Amino acid sequence: MTFSPRPRVAVVVPKYGTVGGGERFVYELTERLARDGRYEIHVFANRWVSGSGPVVFHKIPRVPFLRFPRQAVFAWLAGCEVEKGKFDLVHAHDRVFRADVFTMHSIPHETWIRDIRKRSPTLFDRVTAWVERRLMEEGGCAWHLPVSSIAGDAYREKYRVDPSRMRVLHPGVDLARFSSPDRDDCRREVRGRYGIGPSEIVILFVGMNFEVKGLDAILRTVARARALRPDAALRLLVVGRGNEGKYRSLASSLGIADSVVFAGPQAEGVEAFYLASDLFMMLSAFDTFGMVVLEAMASRLPVIVSANVGAKDLVEEGVSGFILPDRKDVDAAAGKIVLLFDAHRRAAMGEAGFRTASTCSWERLTGEVREVYGEVIAEKERGSGR
DSSP: OOOOSSOEEEEEOSEESSSSHHHHHHHHHHHHHHHHOSSEEEEEESEEOOOSSOOEEEEOOOOSSOSTTHHHHHHHHHHHHHHHHTOSEEEESSOOSOOSEEEESSOOHHHIIIIIIOSOOOHHHHHHHHHHHHHHHHSOOSEEEESSHHHHHHHHHHSOOOGGGBOOOOOOOOHHHHHSSOHHHHHHHHHHHHTOOTTSEEEEEEOSOTTTTTHHHHHHHHHHHHHHOTTSOEEEEEESOSOHHHHHHHHHHTTOGGGEEEEEOOSSOHHHHHHTOSEEEEOOSOBSOOHHHHHHHHTTOOEEEETTBGGGGGOOBTTTEEEESOTTOHHHHHHHHHHTTSHHHHHHHHHHHHHHHHTOOHHHHHHHHHHHHHHHHHHHHHHTTO
C-alpha cells in the first residue's frame, strides 16, 4: 500500500446526499472532509446528489429485481471497486464486508427485527444480518463509531467489540439555520397559515414515519394534557409524511381533532415550524439518534423524548428537556407538557438546549473523524514499516 501526502479515502454508502437522517449525516461530514483538502475523498454509492466538495463518485449498480440479496450484492460490488483503487482508508456507513472505520447509523439488524419490529426474519433480513456479521467479526474494523450510546450498547451486546476502539460521535446541526431567522416573523407566518392563535401553546412533531416515531402516543398525551388543563389553549403541529387518515381518525376518537394540525412534509423552510412552536415532542418506539431533536434544541425549544431515542444523550433531564422511560405512560408525558405551560420554564429549558446544540456543529464532528482517520493511517504506516 502506498501512503501519499494526501491519503485516499473510500466512503461507502448506498445513497449519498438524499433525504434522510443517516444520509444527511454522511453528506454533511463527507463534504466537509473533501473541502478540507487533507484527504482525497471517493464515494461509492448506488445513487447520489453532488455537493460543492471535490468528491469523486463511483457508481455501484443496484439489483433491480430480487430484494433479498441486495445488501450482499452491494457489499460485494462496493468491495470489488474499492479494492481496485488501493485506498489508504475505507469508511463504511452501511453493512459491507470490509472497512477500516464503520459508522453505526442503526442497531444490529437481528436486534432491530426481533426487538423493535417484533417479527420473524425474512430472507432479506437473514442476508443483511450475515453481511453485518462478516463485517463485525472478520471485516478488520479499526474503529467503530456509533451515532448514539443506544447504537453502541446494542452492538457491544451482540458482538465482541474493544471498548477502546468504539467512540460515540453524534451528528451535527446547522446552528445558524435553526436559530437565526426572526422568531416573531416565523410565528406570525406559520401560525397564520394554519389558523393557530398567537397565544396558543404549540407542540411540534417532525417525522417521516408516524408509526415508528410515536405519533399515536403523542396524540394520547395531548388528549390527557387537555383533560388535565382544559383552560389551556394547546395545539399539536404535525410536520411530515405518514398515514394521515389513520391519525386524524385517532385524534377524532380522542376528542382532540380541533387541536391537531397536519402540515405535511416540508422539504424547504422546516426551520420556520420549529421557531413557530413552543416545545418539541418525539416518543419513538425506537430511533438510533433522531436529528430532529437536535434541530429543536438548536431552535431553543425544550424537548420531550422517549428513552428509545438516541438523541437523549444530549438531553439533560429537567434542564433542557425530559426523557420518558415509558413512552406509553400517558399520565407522565402529559404531566411534562403541563409543566411546560409555564413560559419562563420553557424559555430557560430552551436556552439550555441551545447551549448544548451549540457544541454539536458539523465542524466538530468533522474534526473528530479526522482524528480517527489520522490514527488509522498512522497505524497502517507503522505496520508497513514506514
